[in-house]
Structures are given as C-alpha cells and as structure tokens.
Amino acid sequence: MTYKIAVLPGDGIGKEIVDQAVRVLTALKLDIALEEAPVGGAAYDQLGHPLPPSTLELAKNSNAILFGAVGDWKYDSLPREHRPEQAILGLRKNMGLFANLRPAILYPQLANASSLKPEVVSGLDILIVRELTGDIYFGTPRGVRTAEDGAFKGEQEGFDTMRYAETEVRRIARIAFEAARKRNGKLCSVDKANVLETSQFWRDIMIDVSKQYPDVALTHMYVDNAAMQLVRAPKEFDVIVTGNLFGDILSDEAAMLTGSIGMLPSASLNASNQGLYEPSHGSAPDIAGKNIANPLATILSAAMLLRYSLNESAAADKIEEAVRQVLAQGLRTADIYEEGTEKVSTSQMGDAVLKALS
Numbered sequence: 116m117t118y119k120i121a122v123l124p125g126d127g128i129g130k131e132i133v134d135q136a137v138r139v140l141t142a143l144k145l146d147i148a149l150e151e152a153p154v155g156g157a158a159y160d161q162l163g164h165p166l167p168p169s170t171l172e173l174a175k176n177s178n179a180i181l182f183g184a185v186g187d188w189k190y191d192s193l194p195r196e197h198r199p200e201q202a203i204l205g206l207r208k209n210m211g212l213f214a215n216l217r218p219a220i221l222y223p224q225l226a227n228a229s230s231l232k233p234e235v236v237s238g239l240d241i242l243i244v245r246e247l248t249g250d251i252y253f254g255t256p257r258g259v260r261t262a263e264d265g266a267f268k269g270e271q272e273g274f275d276t277m278r279y280a281e282t283e284v285r286r287i288a289r290i291a292f293e294a295a296r297k298r299n300g301k302l303c304s305v306d307k308a309n310v311l312e313t314s315q316f317w318r319d320i321m322i323d324v325s326k327q328y329p330d331v332a333l334t335h336m337y338v339d340n341a342a343m344q345l346v347r348a349p350k351e352f353d354v355i356v357t358g359n360l361f362g363d364i365l366s367d368e369a370a371m372l373t374g375s376i377g378m379l380p381s382a383s384l385n386a387s388n389q390g391l392y393e394p395s396h397g398s399a400p401d402i403a404g405k406n407i408a409n410p411l412a413t414i415l416s417a418a419m420l421l422r423y424s425l426n427e428s429a430a431a432d433k434i435e436e437a438v439r440q441v442l443a444q445g446l447r448t449a450d451i452y453e454e455g456t457e458k459v460s461t462s463q464m465g466d467a468v469l470k471a472l473s
C-alpha cells in the first residue's frame with residue numbers, strides 16, 4: 116500500500132524547513148506519495164481561508180500530515196476566523212487529533228543550550244503526552260454572567276467548565292501506556308486530584324486502564340509538584356500523561372529544559388493513527404527567507420510520522436541516528452551554534468542529514 120502524506124509548509128520559515136524534511140523522507144525510498152497544499156496565512160492570501168476545504172480534504176485523506184508552521188505579524192489585524200492559527204485548530208478538530216506527543220530530548224552535544232546545570236539535564240529524554248481536545252479549553256457552559264451566589268453575588272463573572280468524559284480519558288491513557296511500554300515502562304499521570312473532581316475522575320480511570328498494562332509502572336503527581344520536579348530532577352520522568360491545560364504548560368516548560376526550540380518535534384494523533392507532525396516552534400518570521408532556520412525539529416517530526424502513523428520504526432530510527440551523527444560532526448545552525456562548532460545553513464543541515472543517511 117502506498118502511504119499518502121499531505122505536506123503543508125505554511126508561513127514564515129515553514130517552507131524552508133519542510134523542504135529539508137521532504138528531502139529526507141524521499142531519500143528513504145519508502146512507498147510514499149507526498150502532496151503539497153497551502154495552509155495558514157499563505158492559504159489565506161491565495162484562497163481567502165487559512166484552512167481551505169481542498170487542504171482539509173487532502174489532510175483527511177492522507178495517512179499523515181507533515182506541517183511546517185503558520186502565522187505572521189501581518190495577519191494580526193484579521194478577524195479571528197481568518198487568522199493563520201485557525202488552520203491548526205481546524206485540523207485538530209476536524210480530524211479528531213486528541214493526543215499530543217511532545218518529546219523533550221537534550222542531545223549530549225547541546226548540553227550547554229539548557230539553562231539548567233549539565234548534570235541535571237544531560238541525556239534528558241522524556242515524552243509528554245497531552246490530551247488535546249477536552250478539558251477546560253472546550254468545556255461548556257462558558258462565558259460571562261451575573262454571579263448568582265457567593266461573596267460576589269450580583270457582580271459580573273467570567274467562567275469556564277473543566278470536564279473530561281470517560282472515553283476521552285481512556286483513549287489518552289491507552290496512547291500513554293502504549294508509549295511507556297515501548298520506552299522504559301514508566302508512566303507518570305499528572306493531575307490536581309486533591310482539589311479537582313475532574314482530576315480525581317481522571318486518576319481513577321488511569322488506575323483502571325493500568326490493569327491492562329501490568330508491565331508499566333504507573334505513578335501520580337500533582338501538577339504543581341510536577342512543575343517543580345521538571346526543573347529539579349527532570350530525568351526522574353520518562354513518560355508523562357496529562358490533560359489539556361496542565362499539558363499546555365508542562366510541555367512548554369519541558370521544551371525549555373532543552374533550550375533548543377529548533378530541535379523539538381511533535382505529533383498529534385487520532386484514533387485511526389492519522390497524525391499531524393510539526394516542529395514545536397512557530398513560523399519564526401524574524402528569520403524567514405534567510406536559509407538560517409534549524410530544520411532538525413521538522414526532520415525529527417518526519418521521523419515521528421514514520422514511527423506513529425506509518426509503522427516504519429526502522430526508517431524513523433535511521434533519521435534519528437542521522438541527526439545524532441550530524442550533531443556529533445559538530446554541525447550547527449545559528450540557533451544552536453557555539454564556539455568550536457561549524458555554523459551551517461538550513462539547506463546545508465539538510466545536506467548533512469542526507470549524507471549521514473546514505
């Protein structure tokens with residue numbers, strides 16, 4: 116079967132970095148068909164919508180999406196539905212992409228990039244599994260109303276609803292347990308069960324699902340403690356699973372532990388293993404068009420694409436090994452450059468990964 120991959124470069128550095136990932140995917144000589152479509156501000160300029168129906172259709176009919184980034188300051192004054200960022204939300208929603216996987220890996224050669232002491236972070240390799248479509252971000256009712264009780268009765272109040280359905284927790288739990296099983300058999304579920312009903316419910320279901328994974332050691336941690344432990348002793352973690360709100364914050368915190376946003380891939384999966392794969396960073400308009408952006412986060416996203424949506428783990432391993440090799444050779448784009456290493460452009464970094472692959 117030929118795998119279909121939708122290639123959506125988007126805005127800013129999107130095209131430059133996706134081009135390099137496409138070269139890498141092509142070089143592997145797998146049975147894949149790549150098809151490109153506009154998304155984000157580029158699509159708005161061309162077709163009047165950040166997620167044109169033709170792009171959404173292509174994405175839905177593909178096994179996976181390789182995504183660059185969307186957004187640019189020049190679209191800031193557009194009404195919200197025309198903003199580039201709506202493209203990601205639209206893809207998540209229309210394709211049911213509920214599981215966000217964000218590895219935070221600190222390659223030994225880049226240990227100085229972290230603001231934490233090398234002994235605390237060197238060799239860090241953790242995976243945050245964040246639920247992406249539920250929680251207080253989407254719960255209803257929400258809005259502004261007149262308070263009916265309490266100390267501020269009669270005043271206007273803003274409110275949101277935190278909620279998780281059983282199915283939502285079970286399916287993210289399964290993704291996390293499967294991931295933990297493939298790694299080191301350690302899973303930490305992060306919640307706020309001492310205060311929140313939603314969290315106690317979440318915790319009870321995690322414990323229930325854990326019965327099907329006797330080989331995975333499940334632990335629980337309150338989110339405030341998890342935020343502390345992530346900077347105190349991040350290597351104590353292996354896989355972390357958490358809800359949408361806590362995951363939003365913790366995954367950004369974990370990204371900063373590595374100090375190199377240009378190195379971090381991400382995946383968003385649905386129940387049929389379709390996925391959207393993108394670097395964790397944005398469209399970096401400040402450096403767009405200069406051939407200096409780091410393409411490795413996108414190349415590593417392509418590796419995740421092969422591993423999670425195409426079941427091509429061996430090919431994914433090859434890409435990750437090639438990335439380790441180019442770092443070991445001392446090649447660095449500007450964002451990770453330090454004295455004694457060799458500064459290369461976006462396309463030269465792509466060249467080096469291709470060479471390491473062959």
Ligand code: NAI
Pocket residue numbers: 128132183184185186187188200203376377393395396397398399400401402407408409410412450
């Ligand atoms: P950003 O991640 O685009 O950039 C932050 C800083 O990191 C900038 O100095 C940038 O030059 C640098 N940087 C980012 N990626 C890099 C790479 N691969 N190589 C070297 N340096 C890199 O975040 P920012 O500036 O807050 O947002 C810019 C635009 O991106 C906004 O329109 C924002 O909405 C959008 N954005 C899009 C995302 C997506 O498409 N998923 C995610 C985050 C932001």
Ligand code: MG
Pocket residue numbers: 363364367
């Ligand atoms: Mg965030």
